[in-house]
Amino acid sequence: MSSLRDFRARHDLSMEALCARILDRHASTIRIKKPAVAIGNLARIVETTLMLANRKGFQSTSLRDLTEQSGLSMGALYAYFDSKDTLLMMILGQVVSVVEEVLGHPPEALATDPAGRLRWLLRTHLFLTETMHPWFVFAYMEAKSFPKDGRDLAVGSEMMTEGMIADALADGVSRGLFAVPDVTMTAALIKPMLQDWYVKRSKHRRRGITPDLYAEQLIAFVEAAVGLKRAG
Amino acid sequence: MSSLRDFRARHDLSMEALCARILDRHASTIRIKKPAVAIGNLARIVETTLMLANRKGFQSTSLRDLTEQSGLSMGALYAYFDSKDTLLMMILGQVVSVVEEVLGHPPEALATDPAGRLRWLLRTHLFLTETMHPWFVFAYMEAKSFPKDGRDLAVGSEMMTEGMIADALADGVSRGLFAVPDVTMTAALIKPMLQDWYVKRSKHRRRGITPDLYAEQLIAFVEAAVGLKRAG
DNA sequence: ATACAAAGCGAACGCTCGCTCTCTTTTTTT
């Protein structure tokens, strides 16, 4: 059974790796020529933005706050984005892209094992959001104030992961493994429990719940709810 | 079995009734002498604030937006609150107070019926948030940018309702009705499914899910998860 | 050492913000 350690060994989600991909995606906007410099400073910018935005909201975070905390000047910041909204879209776009990449490819071995695939989805979702915690809080909390394309992107991403859960459920039902009256509705009920891990993470941590523990308990809860008989 | 109609017949949660109580609580700040005038204008102010804040966030809603949409002048607004933060606290305080009042008093008949009390809690929570939908979205989405006392109030309220769920679960476990490994954790998993109704309400509505339907399916899901055998 | 591009800097701009204050209008009282 896979753990958070295993997950992190399989995926490089370090700040540098993530910012390298942001640089790729926004090469036309970013005016810095040397990739090493660009990635290093992007890392400082994104890290500071996530910290400040998660503390008091992106709208309320001023670019002057950002210059003070990041150590970069106003002019330097605008070499990396052409507007505050672009900065927001850089972060959001990276979150959406990683979700698609990580959750979109379940192990082939689970292709005919809906219960295993459901477990894998829940566990992987939790480990991903744990590893990129500030990114996901940012995407979730700022979603409603995104420019329209950003909102569509976020909603689309959410619908995609919900759809993956629904597919696993439907597969399980058709194999007689699960007893679920309405797979769409059930998937819609499972999603917020996944999101709660990162939205209210400090509460769970205060109670001593680790990601592995949360995964285990959530899986037990969901499997009971969908009528799966558990081994042992 | 109680429905949304029944719920609304039992509780007066009209804008006027809610604003009358805001007036009571903030009588010292509000400079308007005649209650009828004060309540009427408070209703316009709160209604407009909720609409604008839920559309683009409270921070991004300017007082000039508020004057335009409400039809009241800047000077008039400041006869009702002494700062934008006070306006926020008026709304939040009313939400918290109503939650305590409505959820804090389950029917006496359910005192020895944990399964019934759990059903009542879920249903009542859903009906309450449905009836005061914009208020709850506001409290939930703006929570992180509240001044500290506001955040504490919101967190306290959430912990209270989670505690009620946990109590019902613990009662059920001690009577041998539920099979739950950890009541606190289980309550923490149930809460976000309740909140999802109002946070993602438009998604559910698009799918044709009514509050009564959501209540029914959520209850079925939870009862299966906690191991309750259902009649029929 | 020189030349040139890359990167970084921060004062200044136009604008909007929350909030105040004086003045006018409406309502109530006499």
Added chain:
DNA sequence: AAAAAAAGAGAGCGAGCGTTCGCTTTGTAT
């Protein structure tokens, strides 16, 4: 009808916003 009290109006204030731009510093190739 006059006077007093209550309520509303909206121009104006200083502060702070996102963004720009002319300039300096740093790094590199000759």
